[in-house]
Amino acid sequence: MTSSPHTGFGIDFGGTGCKGAPVDLDKGAFAAERVRVKTPANSSPDIIAGLFADLVAQFPDSTCPIGVTVPGIVRNGVVSSAANIDKSWIGTDADALFTEALKRDVHVVNDADAAGLAEVRYGAARGQQGLVIVTTLGTGIGSALIYDGTLVPNSELGHLHLQGHGAAEKWAANSVRQAEDLSWKEWAHRLSVYYQTLEALFSPELFVVGGGISKESADFLPLLEIATPIVPATLRNQAGIIGAALYANR
Numbered sequence: 001m002t003s004s005p006h007t008g009f010g011i012d013f014g015g016t017g018c019k020g021a022p023v024d025l026d027k028g029a030f031a032a033e034r035v036r037v038k039t040p041a042n043s044s045p046d047i048i049a050g051l052f053a054d055l056v057a058q059f060p061d062s063t064c065p066i067g068v069t070v071p072g073i074v075r076n077g078v079v080s081s082a083a084n085i086d087k088s089w090i091g092t093d094a095d096a097l098f099t100e101a102l103k104r105d106v107h108v109v110n111d112a113d114a115a116g117l118a119e120v121r122y123g124a125a126r127g128q129q130g131l132v133i134v135t136t137l138g139t140g141i142g143s144a145l146i147y148d149g150t151l152v153p154n155s156e157l158g159h160l161h162l163q164g165h166g167a168a169e170k171w172a173a174n175s176v177r178q179a180e181d182l183s184w185k186e187w188a189h190r191l192s193v194y195y196q197t198l199e200a201l202f203s204p205e206l207f208v209v210g211g212g213i214s215k216e217s218a219d220f221l222p223l224l225e226i227a228t229p230i231v232p233a234t235l236r237n238q239a240g241i242i243g244a245a246l247y248a249n250r
């Protein structure tokens with residue numbers, strides 16, 4: 001793979017795995033097979049930086065800027081929250097750390113924001129005007145607010161408090177469904193409460209549901225009691241990598 005202005009490179013930093021691939025930015029698709037490495041138990045910034053350097057070294061022809069997702073708030077390259085990752089990320093200038101470790105121009109973006117950018121450009125919300133809310137249902141709940149194609153970053157709607165239930169992601173994330181062995185119906189009830197709250201606050205045109213569980217959307221999306229159209233993400237677990245590549249080459 002040779003780098004062209006239309007080829008990016010994205011890395012998705014997840015709780016269980018870190019995945020990277022060159023991305024064809026015209027098509028919004030991987031330009032070569034993705035590489036996946038297990039996220040180590042100690043996921044501190046230095047260890048992850050070393051891991052990413054090894055991952056990127058597997059693509060010696062790639063020279064473009066690199067986008068990296070982080071499951072936390074990112075402002076000007078600095079991570080300022082770490083709900084589901086090592087707390088030592090808080091305050092880390094991840095742009096600077098990765099740029100130094102990878103010897104490449106690196107730009108860090110919140111994981112859900114990356115997925116949102118990808119879905120709006122190439123996926124389920126392509127061409128959608130007005131407000132789109134992309135949510136990722138995984139260990140936590142991530143969110144991206146995109147208005148007429150423009151991202152409002154770091155919305156963190158997984159931490160919204162639902163009356164009587166506390167933080168949404170501690171009650172309605174996919175990890176909670178698994179831990180409490182909820183039926184689709186029971187989980188759909190919790191998701192309905194969550195999405196109804198988002199509807200009342202934001203009046204979006206469309207919800208997009210991402211995260212690994214989106215491939216089973218037929219089991220729970222039809223059970224949701226909400227008025228706003230809601231569709232599964234089409235880029236599935238590729239959205240983070242593709243969105244990160246897009247972000248770094250914007």
Ligand code: BGC
Binds near residue numbers: 070110112156169
């Ligand atoms: C984090 C978000 C992230 C989401 C999904 C939340 O706990 O605060 O930044 O987007 O999990 O990973």
